Structures are given as C-alpha cells and as structure tokens.
Amino acid sequence: MKKQLQKLACILFFGLCFLAVNGCDVQHTENSAKKETVxxxxxxxxxxxxxAQSFSLNGRVYAYARADVRPQVSGVVKERLFVEGSLVKKGDPLYQIDDALYKAEYDYAKAALSKAVDQRKQAERNLRRYEKLVAQHAVSRQDYEDRLLDYALSVDDEKLAKAELDEAAATLEYTKVRAPISGRIGKSNITAGALVTENQSDVLASIIDLSKVYVDVQQSSAQWRTFKQQIQNGSLVSNQKQSEEVSLFFDDGSRYPTNGKLSLTEVQVDEVSGNVTLRAVFDNPEQILLPGMAVRAYFAGPIKxxxxxxxxxxxxxxxxxxxxxxxxxxxxxxxxxxxxxxxxxxxxxxxxxxxxxxxxxxxxxxxxxxxxxxxxxxxxxxxxx
Structure with missing residues (x-):
C-alpha cells in the first residue's frame, strides 16, 4: 500500500511539472503574439x-501669323513660282500674272512723263526770256504773267505724269504676286491659265508663320474672379514672374519641351460660355505645334x-x-x-x-x-x- 501511494505521488508530481512547463510555453506564445501585433x-x-494655386485648362493652337494670298490686279496666271508646302520668305514671288497689258500702260505713262518734262523745260525757257523782255518794257506785264502761268501748269503736269508712272509701275509689279510674310505655304488653289481678278474673295494660297504659335484656353469667370478677390484680400499673393510661365502638355501626357509666356487675358467674358480667354505664346522652332492642335496648358497661378x-x-x-x-x-x-x-x-x-x-x-x-x-x-x- 505504501508503495502504491509513493507511485501515485510521483505521477502527480510529474503531472504538475508538465502543466507548469506547458503553461510557461502558452504564456510565452501569447506574449509573442501580442508583440507581433505592433x-x-x-x-x-x-x-x-x-x-502656387496651379490649374490646367484645355486649349487649342493657333497660328502666330497667317496671310491669305490674293491678287491685286486682274489677269491670267502664267505660272506658279513656288513649291507647295515649302518655306517662303517675305517678298518671294509666288505667281506670275500676264503683264503684257500692264507693261504697255507703264510704257505709255513713262512716255507721258518724258513729254511733260520737255514741256516744263520749254515753259521755263519762255519764262526766263519774258523776264528779260518785261524788264526792258519790250512786252506787256500781262504777257509775262501768262508765261508764268504756263510754267506753273507745266510743273503740275510733270508731277501728274510722275504720279501716273508710279501707279503704272506699282500695277506692273503687282503682276508678280509676292509672299506678304515669311512662313510655310500650303497648297495652291489655282493653276497656270486661271483667270484671277483684283481683290477677289477666293484665296490663291495661304502662308502660316510657325516660328511661334498662340495657345488659347478658356478659364471660367468664377475661378478668375475668385483668384482676383483672394489676391485683393491677401489670401493669395500674386507672383508676376511665375504666373507668366505656362507649360504645355499633349493628349498622350507628354510635355512640350519649352515653356510659354502668358500674353493676354481677355477683358470681357464670353456671354455664351461664361469663360475668359487666356492666350499664351510659345516658340516653335521645330514646328511641333500646328494650328488646330488640341493641348492642355498648365498655369502656376498665384501663391498661397x-x-x-x-x-x-x-x-x-x-x-x-x-x-x-x-x-x-x-x-x-x-x-x-x-x-x-x-x-x-x-x-x-x-x-x-x-x-x-x-x-x-x-x-x-x-x-x-x-x-x-x-x-x-x-x-x-x-x-x-
């Protein structure tokens, strides 16, 4: 019996030790779990x-300068003197209009001027001669004054003939249609043999200066007014230099490499859209920006x-x-x-x-x-x- 009690006591002792060790492991596990939750x-x-109170607006590219070529005299086009799509300089000849009639008019005006010069010289000689005769009382004072009037009329005739010659020369020059600006010229709307008339509505060709471009965007009048009011009450500070800088982005998200300058804020609100037009100028040396292209302009805006x-x-x-x-x-x-x-x-x-x-x-x-x-x-x- 005694041995059985000793055996039972040993079993209980080892059981308690196991529970104690297992309890320590559980406590350690719980502490580790808590530590891992941090x-x-x-x-x-x-x-x-x-x-900066930056904002971006959708815009469109416009030509910095554009000229529609029209004839200033009437006639038949003899030939086209440019290559379509090429760069032309101001004053380059574009079309040659038949100048036969205008050259004849120029020659006539030139001859008329020569005649007027001769008549003026003759009237001047007569006047000088009558000046001596009237001093000698060889002719009447009335005759002298008549010669004086003849000379004055001959001078006026010479001036009139000179003006008519200048007009004929200008008209003759207009038979060669020249580029009014430098830029890239588009397609020709006429061919050789076509009849054109002075100041016609139909355009012969168009020239666009792409060295610079305008980008026009529309800003809501509410946003424009809010900025102005906040600047006035001191909530925002106008940064003139930064506000003039404009960045440009294409529809694929890429950025145009050169910043532009804000050149215009329209002084009136469009009654239909309620927007104010902002215009920026961009240099376009590589002619990446083309008129009509849709872009997005980024403005730095005032400082908060x-x-x-x-x-x-x-x-x-x-x-x-x-x-x-x-x-x-x-x-x-x-x-x-x-x-x-x-x-x-x-x-x-x-x-x-x-x-x-x-x-x-x-x-x-x-x-x-x-x-x-x-x-x-x-x-x-x-x-x-």
Missing part, C-alpha cells in the same frame, strides 16, 4: 509651404502662403469619397481623421481642414491601420510627397 510604419510631420500640405501617399478615400489620414499621437496610437482638401501641389495635398502643422501622420501601410491601433514608427518619411 505594426511598423513611417510617418511624417505635417508642414506648411508657399504653394503657409498652406498646410500632407504627402499624397498619406491620403486615403473611402467608398463614399471622403478623404482621410491616420494621425499618430504621442503614445503612437492611431486615429483616423477626415480631411478636406483644396487640390494637389508639388508637395502633396493642400489641406483646408482636418489636420494642422505639427501633426504626425502615417505615410505608408494605411490600408491596414485602424483607429486605436498601437504602431511602431520607424522614422520620418522625409522624401515622400
């Missing part, structure tokens, strides 16, 4: 920046001083479209905070309300965060925007 993230302290900005990576939206961030307090406890944004800038989202400068917010792993969680902050994400 989530490591990076955070950033909310800062303020001076940011000390704007509260959070990194774009820290902002999350729920299914209802509400934006929020996760704020981390001094005890590394997470709190979901709804925010109201104004728009994006180079540094992230501009905040209207919800967080303030100095708050610490999570910038990664936000999809796993919940209010009340304790997190481990690895460090500030200084390079996150």
């Amino acid at each position: 989530y490591s993230i990076k955070a950033k302290v909310v800062q303020t920046y001076d940011v 001083k000390d704007a509260v900005v959070v990194p774009a990576a820290s902002v999350t939206q729920d299914s209802a479209g509400r934006s929020y961030v996760f704020v981390i307090d001094e005890e590394n406890k997470v709190k979901r905070q709804e925010i109201f944004t104004q728009g994006l800038c180079d540094y992230g989202w501009i905040i209207l309300s919800g967080v303030k400068a100095g708050d610490k917010i999570a910038v990664n792993g936000t999809q796993k965060l919940k209010t009340g969680m304790i997190v481990s902050v690895e460090g500030d994400a200084q390079d996150v925007k």
